[in-house]
Amino acid sequence: MKTALAALGSALFLFTAVRADEGMWTFDNPPTKQLQEKYNFTLTTQWLDHVRLASVRLNDGGSGSFVSPNGLLLTNHHVARGQLQKNSTAEHDYMKTGFLAQTSAEEMKSPDLEVNVLVSMENVTQKVQDGLKGAKSAEEEFAKRKDVIAAIERESLEKTGFRSDVVTLYQGGEYWLYRYKKYTDVRIVFAPEQQIAFYGGDPDNFTYPRYDLDMALFRVYENGQPIKSDNYLKWNPQGVGDGDLTFVSGHPGSTSRLDTLAQLEAERDVVEPATLKIIKNRLDSLRKYSAQSPEAARQAGTTIFGLENSQKAYLGRLKGLQDAAVMGAKKKDEDAFKAKVNSNPQWKAAYGKAWDQIAAAEKKGQTRFKEQYFHGLYSSYSGLAQQIVQYVTEIKKPDGQRLGGYHESQLESLKQQLFSPAPLYPEMEIPRITGALELDLAEAGPNDPWVKLVMGGKSPKEVAEALVKGTKLGDAEYRKKLIEGGESAVAASDDTMIVLARKLDPIRRELVKWQEDNVDSVVQRAGEMLGKARFAAFGKTTFPDATFTLRLSYGKVASYPMNGTIAPPVTTFHGLYDRNASFTNKAPFDLPQRWIDGKSKLDLTTPINFVTTNDIIGGNSGSPVVNAAGEIVGLIFDGNIESLVGDFVYEGSANRAVAVHTAGMTEALRKLYGADKIVNELLTGIR
């Protein structure tokens, strides 16, 4: 609740005094004042630029940073895991064995990884607002907004060649044009065994104390050569200790701290329960499949991993939303914000209706939420089929009128995904589709038009088997041919998945349109009003909700109250071997053989993980932890269980970011993995 609190005039004075290190600050509005007052640290433009240009976003949904002048890129194993698995086969399972390239030639290409570096930011709020003039309804405004944003992005792409995204901040209080330098030749250099990267498995996920070597190293190439750049973070092998100032520069995915109470209630009552139901359905299917053979387990591993991760996160979020204290505080904050707005006749007229409008739109949205949530085949094939069918139609339209995902500036990234050579597993698709259809049937009922069309009177399993049997979409070349062949090729295709996608397309489009006209457009317009109201009332004293764009957070290494005692600020290798011995090496507390055999080589008092008060959220995975000198001292890989409610509230007394310690990474690379060349490059910059 502290963001909202901080947004209140009456509470503003308390801001720097009482609240903890909250904030995912944009680089145009960094917490300079707080850092000076609280940590006696002077933030310079030079420091900010250096850290920004060394920070990267990965399209697999995480963050990372450059850690050598030769394009070495550090991120989490769990962010790299998709690429590792795509390079794995039944014979070479890099998830199990880990991977190390001792030479450039051994570095493995990532099939579809894209790396973005934020090279410039431009405030385009005025431009967007100007573009909305003359709109007579929320619907019309929605269309105009899409137009003007697409135009800004297209113009920027044409002018600069950079990936150009218009980002909505403060619920529409501001619009910014972010330009990214994009890299697509990204090769895998090092990854440890999944077993040590994700030590403790699902039980220890989102918890602390923790003992994970959740790291991976890539190298970024351009024109067939490793990039050369001074924009990297110097490796500090000593890392940090209790009380040290820490920064995190990364890409938090999404938060809802500025959402209205009505929106949080919709989350609590509709969205999260439905999401959890879907996750459970997906997990059930995959676990059953996974149990069939070791190869099936390998194929499904990454997806199960992701689903378990989501399940735990959503359970934590839901628990937070169900906490009467959390919602009570939110209500209090909102009431005070409303009162402030209503106390000024001008503000009241301009913004006063926003809360009710959002509440009404949320309510309307719920009338069709089952279609929104449960219609889906949960198949890689059907996802590709839908994209192909839509692609060939959408690119014929003016940019501003296209569906989201098909704008000019997004096409290159989309094609990288569509043409990815990563393997798909037909045997696995069958249970996935079967399970999803069973859920569709149960939730939407057999008379639902979508269900009727997909099922055609057959059983979920029959449908799934027929669909998978009749598709060639597993072949990247065939997908390419369809895209290149355009509308006529797609219309002529007798591929089962394409045929179904063609039939479903009108249903999907109708739902998207309905959602835009009745919910999104209203919420966006009202959100913009609240964004303006917030600026009017309080100025730009706070940070916007997370949007998977670059943010800076500050904080310090710090213990916290936990289960009656205090959690340690750092953990050591001793703790890893304690957990291993106390569970007698049973999974998920077993260790790779390398770690069992190599124990005596390690200094067991070396820190492996640590916790900081930095405000982070999913998407920050792989973000560097940076010290005051701008050096890298750690690698964010998780938040503790107390941080899960952070989507809605930052509660500084126990909310902690969990990171891998550079001392532990250095020790393991050197003593257990024989990666002396990498350590040397990290320490000296010399390859």
Place this chain on the structure above:
Amino acid sequence: MKTALAALGSALFLFTAVRADEGMWTFDNPPTKQLQEKYNFTLTTQWLDHVRLASVRLNDGGSGSFVSPNGLLLTNHHVARGQLQKNSTAEHDYMKTGFLAQTSAEEMKSPDLEVNVLVSMENVTQKVQDGLKGAKSAEEEFAKRKDVIAAIERESLEKTGFRSDVVTLYQGGEYWLYRYKKYTDVRIVFAPEQQIAFYGGDPDNFTYPRYDLDMALFRVYENGQPIKSDNYLKWNPQGVGDGDLTFVSGHPGSTSRLDTLAQLEAERDVVEPATLKIIKNRLDSLRKYSAQSPEAARQAGTTIFGLENSQKAYLGRLKGLQDAAVMGAKKKDEDAFKAKVNSNPQWKAAYGKAWDQIAAAEKKGQTRFKEQYFHGLYSSYSGLAQQIVQYVTEIKKPDGQRLGGYHESQLESLKQQLFSPAPLYPEMEIPRITGALELDLAEAGPNDPWVKLVMGGKSPKEVAEALVKGTKLGDAEYRKKLIEGGESAVAASDDTMIVLARKLDPIRRELVKWQEDNVDSVVQRAGEMLGKARFAAFGKTTFPDATFTLRLSYGKVASYPMNGTIAPPVTTFHGLYDRNASFTNKAPFDLPQRWIDGKSKLDLTTPINFVTTNDIIGGNSGSPVVNAAGEIVGLIFDGNIESLVGDFVYEGSANRAVAVHTAGMTEALRKLYGADKIVNELLTGIR
């Protein structure tokens, strides 16, 4: 809530099926059926007798067990701590250095430790109930009950020579005569440093994972020789692992699981808050004193330790009582019990009014609770003075009419305390008394008769200084002289503490009498009714509340859900060194030098602590953990934070007993303490 649940007819069927390993069972009514059904373990009389006779109660408030045929007695360091400190001086601080007697001659006498072994049990319910016949009021019944109990105890003592206590079980549903063999020559053999015995200090107290070597060894002598006996537990140096069946045989102090809702509400609203206020007051005084010098810190150490321990425990209990779910379930259980009683006209007539009577008595008691709780000087001197003044009067009365604590059967133990040569510290008494009087003043007000009398118009500090200056009670010889001189010697004494105790005596007696007549007698009579009602409705299918008498609990080594993950079933030395390194050896996570220097000698994967589902409570400290073969495999020293509500409810999913592992004790004794002779005695029985 599960005890109460189990007491309900409708829930009885669920009993063995759903509920966890609850129960502090008396040895006359052991959980034979549950053990057979749940653990396939056949409990024999021989097994029970052996374990009972190897178990001991310590008058310092803990439990212990014989672990060799030569009287070697194992308990917790924190139980032995009072005796260790009484043997310590500014020069020899055994709390800091630990202690090891390599020879019999080096073993140190405990100034005032008494050890009890339960040698026989006799059901005297009928005798007590017969003795109450003809009583016309609760008051009269109360007096008659005291009479008949004192008579039974006296008769048994005379006949057998054993310490004889009548124990009230099931709130008076049963009365049992327990006879104890008593030992008073108890010598200290081994204790580690306080730092490792209580590793993690107050933060880690009542929590888990834990890394404490909370052990001490005494040797019990009789007629100047170590006792020889086969009633000892064989030392199993391998200990136990996950899932193993475990028994705990010890003396849980007190629980309130059969209390009525009205009693729990009184606890929640009056008793616990007042107790916490008093603990805080005592702690404040002692911490201030302690800060003056290392010697002051040493003197106050044990008491501060105990107070911090109580504070954390009471906070946990209060939190449990304030949990709406806990109280709601309690209410539901009580309503169902009431309904069952009221459904039978005979039961309704005999027992139906008990709940209201207890509620009314609790309410009445609260009218004078400030006198009950806050009148006190918190001084060792004033405690002794009060006992001396009362003693000389009481022993002249018939046994049945004496105040509690002065019955014939209690006198020997009382004298051991009164004449203990343990040192008292006058410098420390002054701040203790000053602080206590400040609280008395604040709570009872300056016009309260007790306050007026004690203060005499002076300030708390002036009163304290004058009292301490004018007393000779620090001298055990002087105390002996007063006791031996009887009423005339006490009446003639001009010792400031004795003079004050004489003046306060009538006020105290009036309050005790009022409490007995208005509260205790009513609660006791009504409690007895409920005890009978429970037997009538359900038979003897459950166990009575704890009464600091011998109980057997069963369970198993088991992990539990903790803070988002699972707690390990055992911890290892690796974990100790992890916590030490992660807090960079800062107190209270620092290690004794011996442990820092000796790390390489240890097998770090050796278990040090473990958790079991056994149902325990304060008083169980020092209890042996026994395996199916009747061997000792661990040493109870704490409950986890989730167990604190166990006073009122046993919640099996996370309630855990925390114990020291025999493997860890063996490893440390041998490799770090040079106690090979002790280990040899433990393993072979040969000294």
